Amino acid sequence: xxxxxxxxxxxxxxxxxxxxxxxxxxxxxxxxxxxALPLGALVAVMRTSTSTPLRAxxxxxxxxxxxxxxxxxxxxxxxxxxxxxxxxxRELLYANNPEVVCAVIALTLYAGVHMAEDIRxxxxxxxxxxxxxxxxxxxxxxxxxxLVLLPQALRASVPPLLSQTVNLWKDTxxxxxxxxxxxxxxxxxxxxxxxxxxxxxxxxxxAYLTVSLMISAAAHLYQRRYPVRxx
Amino acid sequence: xxxxxxxxxxxxxxxxxVDISERVDKNEVLVVCGxxxxxxxxxxxxxxxxxEIDAGRIEVxxxxxxxxxxxxxxxxxxxxxxxxHFNLFPHLTVLENCTLAPVRLGRASKGEARAYAMQxxxxxxxxxxxxxxxxxxxxxxxxRVAIARALAMRPPIMLFDEPTSALDPEMxxxxxQVMRALASQGMTMVCVTHEMGFARDVADRIWFMSExxxxxxxxxxxxxxxxxxxxxxxxxADRRRD
Amino acid sequence: MLxxxxxxxxxxxxxxxxxxxxxxxALTIVLSGAALLLAMPLGLVLxxxxxxxxxxxxxxVAVLVHVVRAVPLLLVLFWTYFFLPAVTGVKTSQAxxxxxxxxxxxxxxxxxxxxxxxRALPxxxxxxxxxxxxxxxxxxxHVVLPQTLRHGLPSIxxxxxxxxxxxxxxxxxxxxxxxxIATQINTLxxxxxxxxxxxxxxxYFILCFGLSRLxxxxxxxxxxxPAAQAAGIMKASVR
Numbered sequence: 001x002x003x004x005x006x007x008x009x010x011x012x013x014x015x016x017x018x019x020x021x022x023x024x025x026x027x028x029x030x031x032x033x034x035x036a037l038p039l040g041a042l043v044a045v046m047r048t049s050t051s052t053p054l055r056a057x058x059x060x061x062x063x064x065x066x067x068x069x070x071x072x073x074x075x076x077x078x079x080x081x082x083x084x085x086x087x088x089x090r091e092l093l094y095a096n097n098p099e100v101v102c103a104v105i106a107l108t109l110y111a112g113v114h115m116a117e118d119i120r121x122x123x124x125x126x127x128x129x130x131x132x133x134x135x136x137x138x139x140x141x142x143x144x145x146x147l148v149l150l151p152q153a154l155r156a157s158v159p160p161l162l163s164q165t166v167n168l169w170k171d172t173x174x175x176x177x178x179x180x181x182x183x184x185x186x187x188x189x190x191x192x193x194x195x196x197x198x199x200x201x202x203x204x205x206x207a208y209l210t211v212s213l214m215i216s217a218a219a220h221l222y223q224r225r226y227p228v229r230x231x
Numbered sequence: 232x233x234x235x236x237x238x239x240x241x242x243x244x245x246x247x248x249v250d251i252s253e254r255v256d257k258n259e260v261l262v263v264c265g266x267x268x269x270x271x272x273x274x275x276x277x278x279x280x281x282x283e284i285d286a287g288r289i290e291v292x293x294x295x296x297x298x299x300x301x302x303x304x305x306x307x308x309x310x311x312x313x314x315x316h317f318n319l320f321p322h323l324t325v326l327e328n329c330t331l332a333p334v335r336l337g338r339a340s341k342g343e344a345r346a347y348a349m350q351x352x353x354x355x356x357x358x359x360x361x362x363x364x365x366x367x368x369x370x371x372x373x374x375r376v377a378i379a380r381a382l383a384m385r386p387p388i389m390l391f392d393e394p395t396s397a398l399d400p401e402m403x404x405x406x407x408q409v410m411r412a413l414a415s416q417g418m419t420m421v422c423v424t425h426e427m428g429f430a431r432d433v434a435d436r437i438w439f440m441s442e443x444x445x446x447x448x449x450x451x452x453x454x455x456x457x458x459x460x461x462x463x464x465x466x467x468a469d470r471r472r473d
Numbered sequence: 474m475l476x477x478x479x480x481x482x483x484x485x486x487x488x489x490x491x492x493x494x495x496x497x498x499a500l501t502i503v504l505s506g507a508a509l510l511l512a513m514p515l516g517l518v519l520x521x522x523x524x525x526x527x528x529x530x531x532x533x534v535a536v537l538v539h540v541v542r543a544v545p546l547l548l549v550l551f552w553t554y555f556f557l558p559a560v561t562g563v564k565t566s567q568a569x570x571x572x573x574x575x576x577x578x579x580x581x582x583x584x585x586x587x588x589x590x591x592r593a594l595p596x597x598x599x600x601x602x603x604x605x606x607x608x609x610x611x612x613x614x615h616v617v618l619p620q621t622l623r624h625g626l627p628s629i630x631x632x633x634x635x636x637x638x639x640x641x642x643x644x645x646x647x648x649x650x651x652x653x654i655a656t657q658i659n660t661l662x663x664x665x666x667x668x669x670x671x672x673x674x675x676x677y678f679i680l681c682f683g684l685s686r687l688x689x690x691x692x693x694x695x696x697x698x699p700a701a702q703a704a705g706i707m708k709a710s711v712r
Contacts, residue, residue: 171545
């Protein structure tokens with residue numbers, strides 16, 4: 001048996017498993033991102049609103065999710081949550097890829113609250129005097145937020161948001177704990193089936209590295225092209 | 232005390248110091264003035280090698296500061312430097328700020344360092360603040376401590392880089408007073424400053440700089456009464472207008 | 474719920490101890506604390522190397538930081554778990570494996586905290602220390618690092634929170650930390666999944682939220698001292 005046989009990475013059953021895993025990891029990332037970003041924006045707006053109950057609700061939501069590890073979230077959604085559902089809903093869940101559904105819920109919430117914090121700090125990075133200046137020109141509150149506050153807030157938020165996206169991509173690996181057949185799961189599966197742990201983990205490492213570095217590079221380029229210009 | 236020979240410095244393509252060749256004698260008080268961007272801060276920072284030079288030679292107290300392989304730390308220990316923004320160490324008390332270097336560099340025992348530091352703080356009028364932290368002091372007080380801290384190393388020469396420029400007007404006087412006292416004690420001083428009153432009263436010589444060159448060198452009387460170079464005249468006229 | 478807690482609270486807290494190795498919440502806390510403590514000296518060295526002016530030092534460290542941060546912790550855990558015994562010839566326990574990986578990750582993140590703290594310190598601090606004749610090392614030791622570590626304390630506490638959450642990954646290699654124990658309890662009881670996992674979540678919440686508040690209070694106390702405002706405070710990204 002060879003020490004490192006890259007052949008299995010190019011073709012064959014193990015290759016197929018690993019590629020399926022990679023595809024699912026990417027799907028988990030994209031789907032969770034699509035839900036997490038609006039959730040994050042909503043929570044960020046709640047946390048910066050003038051209404052105290054809204055702010056408190058937003059803060060409570062963020063703290064409740066953020067202070068529990070992703071793994072515990074996954075365990076909850078997979079093992080505990082279905083118990084709370086009415087029978088029909090539970091059957092529906094179990095019939096339709098429950099591992100993936102629960103993983104998406106957990107990842108969405110976890111990534112969402114972290115994105116909320118990044119968007120919130122982007123909003124707070126814009127000095128209040130900007131809004132004051134906009135209002136002094138006669139702009140209404142909504143117009144001032146839309147034309148002056150949000151563009152600046154978003155520009156400041158994009159780099160940390162891209163960084164959270166990298167975190168989300170890495171976090172999909174934890175979904176293996178509830179049996180979602182993503183990349184880590186498949187790598188472990190290849191290892192058990194063939195003892196080719198070195199090749200399988202190398203594949204996984206290269207996959208994670210590549211996507212992470214691509215997203216980070218995008219963040220760098222964005223920062224170069226749209227630098228945060230302060231007054 | 233200080234000898235500059237054909238000193239040149241570039242920032243990229245920008246010629247920041249142009250062929251500076253000068254001397255500063257012992258016990259002399261030299262004031263360097265000029266418009267912003269003239270190179271005066273750069274010049275004084277080359278004197279203790281906070282800035283490097285691209286050509287030429289600088290000797291302080293007989294030693295070539297910019298020599299390759301020179302022991303920069305030992306050389307700097309013999310030159311006192313006071314910054315525009317004081318730069319006191321916020322995590323140490325006033326007294327500790329003054330004793331840190333002498334003790335750590337083996338110049339004095341803890342006891343000796345404390346005694347001398349207290350004496351210096353007494354001289355600058357801040358002995359009662361010895362155990363306070365810098366954030367409890369006003370800007371003028373912090374700068375006076377900074378001067379005491381530099382003096383604690385017993386340097387034969389003191390360099391001041393715009394020591395009062397970051398101070399509110401009412402605190403400028405207390406710092407200048409300390410500097411005047413120092414001058415009257417015979418300390419060799421080079422001061423980059425905008426305080427023309429100080430220059431007029433205390434300086435032995437004034438260098439006027441512009442665009443990296445020393446355009447005029449004169450005694451205060453000559454400089455203020457009869458500036459030779461047109462740019463020097465413009466500079467003084469602008470200041471009078473303020 | 475109460476009877477559940479009543480029956481299993483000890484198991485949840487300490488695992489099989491003393492009839493077996495330490496487990497449960499106690500293991501989570503001990504592992505996290507030990508990892509952070511062990512990572513501090515390494516993080517300090519790496520952080521200083523990261524901001525040093527010598528490329529032979531700061532480039533390899535930068536590469537190391539970027540690579541480690543680009544891969545999931547779980548992957549590094551798998552690598553260590555599967556290959557370390559082969560390399561060293563010693564069979565490492567799950568706890569030891571987890572500790573090694575946590576120390577690696579913590580030292581990388583601490584290095585970033587230290588590096589950011591040093592960069593945030595006004596340049597004048599370093600310059601005035603050098604002007605007094607202190608060498609590079611002495612200036613770091615007596616002027617730069619004391620301030621950096623003081624300002625970085627909230628970030629370090631946040632890193633402890635991250636570490637506590639990271640220990641949960643030990644579940645996947647069979648480490649008896651608190652999430653693993655919770656699942657064991659769930660398997661034993663079987664019909665009370667919601668309660669078991671809510672208690673687990675609540676436990677983490679109390680621990681992590683408590684520490685985060687501490688970090689927040691520390692940061693507030695630091696900002697009240699005006700001299701400290703001159704230096705920035707960096708937030709490490711907490712997951």
